[in-house]
Amino acid sequence: MTHPLRLLLVTFFVGGLSLGIEGLLLQIGVPLALVPEFVLLFVIFLSFYVASSYGVFLAFLCGFLVDMSSGGLLGPWAGSYVICFGAVSLISDRIYVESGFSLVFISVVLTLLSQIIYLLISIDPFSQLFSEWLSLCGRAMSTAVMAPLFFPFLRKLFSYSRGDSIRGRSGGYS
Amino acid sequence: MLRHHRIVTSVVLFFLLSLVLTAYSVRNPAVGQLGSVFFQTLTVPFQRTFQVGWAQVSHFWSGYVWLIAAEDENTILKKEVLSLRSEVARLRELSQEAAALREILQLRTQTGYEGVVTSVIGEDPSGWVESVTIDRGRSDRIRARMPAILGGSVVGQVHASALRSAQVLLLTDRTSGVAGLVQRSRARGIVLGTGTDECTFAYVREEEDVLVGDIVVTSGLDGVFPKGLEIGRVVEVGESSGGMFREIRVAPSVDLKHLETLFVITGFEDSGEKGVPSQGSEEQ
Numbered sequence: 001m002t003h004p005l006r007l008l009l010v011t012f013f014v015g016g017l018s019l020g021i022e023g024l025l026l027q028i029g030v031p032l033a034l035v036p037e038f039v040l041l042f043v044i045f046l047s048f049y050v051a052s053s054y055g056v057f058l059a060f061l062c063g064f065l066v067d068m069s070s071g072g073l074l075g076p077w078a079g080s081y082v083i084c085f086g087a088v089s090l091i092s093d094r095i096y097v098e099s100g101f102s103l104v105f106i107s108v109v110l111t112l113l114s115q116i117i118y119l120l121i122s123i124d125p126f127s128q129l130f131s132e133w134l135s136l137c138g139r140a141m142s143t144a145v146m147a148p149l150f151f152p153f154l155r156k157l158f159s160y161s162r163g164d165s166i167r168g169r170s171g172g173y174s
Numbered sequence: 175m176l177r178h179h180r181i182v183t184s185v186v187l188f189f190l191l192s193l194v195l196t197a198y199s200v201r202n203p204a205v206g207q208l209g210s211v212f213f214q215t216l217t218v219p220f221q222r223t224f225q226v227g228w229a230q231v232s233h234f235w236s237g238y239v240w241l242i243a244a245e246d247e248n249t250i251l252k253k254e255v256l257s258l259r260s261e262v263a264r265l266r267e268l269s270q271e272a273a274a275l276r277e278i279l280q281l282r283t284q285t286g287y288e289g290v291v292t293s294v295i296g297e298d299p300s301g302w303v304e305s306v307t308i309d310r311g312r313s314d315r316i317r318a319r320m321p322a323i324l325g326g327s328v329v330g331q332v333h334a335s336a337l338r339s340a341q342v343l344l345l346t347d348r349t350s351g352v353a354g355l356v357q358r359s360r361a362r363g364i365v366l367g368t369g370t371d372e373c374t375f376a377y378v379r380e381e382e383d384v385l386v387g388d389i390v391v392t393s394g395l396d397g398v399f400p401k402g403l404e405i406g407r408v409v410e411v412g413e414s415s416g417g418m419f420r421e422i423r424v425a426p427s428v429d430l431k432h433l434e435t436l437f438v439i440t441g442f443e444d445s446g447e448k449g450v451p452s453q454g455s456e457e458q
Contacts, residue, residue, distance in 0.1 A: 079192030
């Protein structure tokens with residue numbers, strides 16, 4: 001499951017699936033603050049298991065998908081996810097990814113970080129940030145709650161074990 | 175370390191690319207919309223699948239799983255249905271009673287007869303006498319030989335009157351007789367009860383014109399019934415067997431087996447003074 005093309009296809013599949021689930025949750029009336037950011041979780045997953053230049057491209061692609069789905073500007077989410085990916089992948093060697101607690105913590109931090117970066121890139125950051133802070137915190141928490149559940153699914157999808165991930169990091173796709 | 179450098183370099187490059195893209199899409203909003211259209215086209219099948227799946231789940235949940243309180247609710251609803259059924263039955267009764275009273279009131283207005291509206295409270299239990307008991311009697315000025323009608327048609331006449339009840343001899347009783355005439359040809363005779371559902375129109379002469387379907391009304395000659403009340407309809411006209419009179423059978427206009435309300439005419443002045451008497455009319 002380490003072939004670049006297969007990774008690309010799976011990224012499209014998971015990205016589309018994640019956006020579909022988010023859209024569905026919003027459609028059935030779940031408040032935005034409680035809708036987890038599945039795409040971001042996937043980016044976090046990539047930053048652990050595909051920590052390479054190719055992983056950066058995949059993270060960019062995920063963000064680009066989100067930008068396209070939003071129908072607004074093309075680029076802010078892509079930039080935001082690239083930064084998030086870079087931040088985690090640089091320290092991924094020092095994080096025990098199998099731990100649910102570390103996943104929750106990283107998810108909370110990265111959700112807030114991605115939102116802030118998005119606001120910085122796209123629009124007037126301060127007014128939005130202060131008016132939407134409660135919603136941001138809600139999304140961060142719901143994303144964090146979903147992380148320990150979503151990761152095993154992704155591991156299964158990518159057929160990664162802990163050993164695979166280590167090998168993947170040492171090999172890389174740069 | 176080299177890997178870190180590569181990642182940082184890639185991150186910087188892709189971040190710059192995203193900034194360029196953002197700047198470009200700010201200047202050209204159509205690009206963003208185009209991307210959205212493209213994305214929507216790609217994801218519509220997924221969304222539809224999700225939508226259908228969710229609808230199925232929602233249906234399953236609301237139709238099967240979310241039935242915790244259904245038993246209690248069912249019990250309450252059953253009680254409510256029973257209550258409403260009895261209420262409907264009561265209202266239906268009231269409606270029919272109102273219709274009968276309206277009919278009587280209409281007759282009273284049209285003819286100007288004084289009378290009393292009564293309810294039938296019983297029938298003759300022996301089965302030998304065709305009569306019903308009504309809930310009004312002498313205290314309501316009801317006396318023997320007063321005509322009882324329903325909707326402008328003859329039912330019978332008061333046979334005996336107690337203080338608060340009275341017995342009405344029906345048209346079909348063997349002892350009943352009402353002077354009548356054929357509305358069309360004015361042929362006269364007497365409508366006699368036979369103890370069955372039909373009456374005999376007796377004493378109609380051979381040469382009189384009577385056809386099946388003719389309406390027989392009261393002639394007023396008996397001094398009991400006012401003239402013009404409908405008695406019944408001719409159902410059979412037989413040839414005389416060598417005698418002077420024809421054999422005619424008449425079906426009463428009123429369904430005498432299902433009487434509930436009657437109107438007893440108390441203000442008919444000729445009542446009891448002349449005409450064909452009923453054979454057993456005595457006050458109790």
